[in-house]
Amino acid sequence: MTHGKTETLLPDPAGIARAASLLAEGQLVGLPTETVYGLAGDATSDMACARIFEAKGRPRFNPLIVHLPGVEAVERIARMNAAALALASAFWPGPLTLVLPLREGHGLSPLVTAGLDTVAIRLPAHPVMRAVLATFGGPVAAPSANPSGRISPSTAGHVLAGLDGRIAAVLDGGACEVGLESTILAPAETGTRLLREGGLPREAIEALTGPLILDTTPGKVQAPGQLSSHYAPRTPVVLGSALDDPGTIRLGFGPGPADLTLSEGGDLVEAAANLFSALHKADDLATARKAHAIHVAPIPDHGLGRAINDRLARAAAPR
Template sequence: MAHGKTETLIPDAAGIARAADLLRTGQLVALPTETVYGLAGDATSNIACARIFEAKGRPRFNPLIVHLPSVGAAEAIAAIPDTARQLAAAFWPGPLTMVLPLRDGHGLSPLVTAGLDTVAIRLPAHAVMRAVLGAVGRPVAAPSANPSGRISPTTADHVRAGLDGRIAAILDGGPCNVGVESTILAPADTGTRLLREGGIPREAIEALTGPLVSDTTPGKVQAPGQLSSHYAPTTQMVLNSALDDPDAILVGFGPGTAELTLSDSGDLTEAAANLFRILHEADALAEARGATAIHVARVPHEGLGRAINDRLTRAAAPR
């Protein structure tokens, strides 16, 4: 798909209004969220949603997350069980997506749900994204603003590198502060399933819900981020490395001598915020030096480390 010149918008009143105008006419705009940049389109428009899949090269069986400004807006398109209401009160707006049963007359494009009878909904916390949602006045579908399967974008430059000329505009809101995609849950009164690790640690959720049932790589995709290969650089990755290969690009965690690091201090929140930026930098270095591998140090599998390791494992999976 050739779109032409991609505009760069700044997050002032004029930029937000321009983004909203483009979305209302079925165009695509990359928008900042607290997690990663989203490739936004009108979730009620078949044309806009088809353009999202086309621009990303995304398989049509992979559903989209619908971004909304309020719980009231969510209730208009989905049934919200009691457990979901408790989770909403605790974590919305924020990096939590919930997969909920669709209501009759929801008005969404069938492309959003990939033929499922559920819809993935998030209330983002990012002020710029919320301003655009308020100005558009309709549900907005927004998967990550990158070619499907590749490293997610946490800056406007990352978006431009992957989608320049394929979308109408990028609203540059600076770096994303969470840095990994939202946690996805399927809450029900009988229990809650974890469909994707993400920006809210499992431990924080289980303090409210009790133990979660993990269902992150099912036989049939139920939510975004469940494909076994995803978030991948062009260079092959090696995980839990001792960082002793002089010919590889080395990515450390904690104190050490690796050229790149997720966090010098071993802080998982910092590592999550840096993850995709560091993978972009490592991939560029590998290409420039002719390196055939990126080696990544072990990251503790606790708190946000679960989401980091989920992304790294999918990025390193066979393609």
């Protein structure tokens, strides 16, 4: 479906009201969150959800995350056990998604859950997204606002670069503060499974839950972001290689020569916030220079570094 030129909305009361009105009409709107921009549609509308898959070119077996304003709204569509409630109390609103059992009469489109008996839910912290949710008054499905498998968007410009003309509007809330998608957990009384590394570091979660059960690449996709090839630029990504090949774009971390850097000071929080923006810039630079690859410097595999390495590994996976 095409819309001509996608409308750009300001993060003011008029822009928020316009975004909510478009959602109520079954249209799609790129919305800012603290993680990445989401491609938002009415989660109760089959047509709106189908438009999300169409606009992104997303596989139908890949479930969508539902965004809600508060725990009371969550409990109307899903069952929360003690472990889920503890996680919600500690980390919501924020960059955490919980995969929870659906309630009878949940009202969501079956396209949201991809045929599963669970639903992925998040309470975003971004004030603009929260204002749209409050104005719209219903559950919003919002995967990352980019063509499926490509680099996730951390600015409104990134959304337009991938989806201009394919969605009704994008609400420009500035650059995303976290810059990585949410961490996804499946909480149970017998233990909590980690389904996707993300913007909430594992260490912070395990301080509450104890050791997590790692289940990030299961045989069957149970949550968004588990496809082996994902977050990919047009230019091949090579990890851990020497950064002295003149035919490549060098993406650095910490001090040292590089065309672009995730964090010159070696700060993982800064690197996470810059990751997708840096990949977009590296891809454009590679095209301009006719470079054959993007070489990425090693990233420490702790804290947010785990999520950064997860995204980079999926970006570098064979397509």
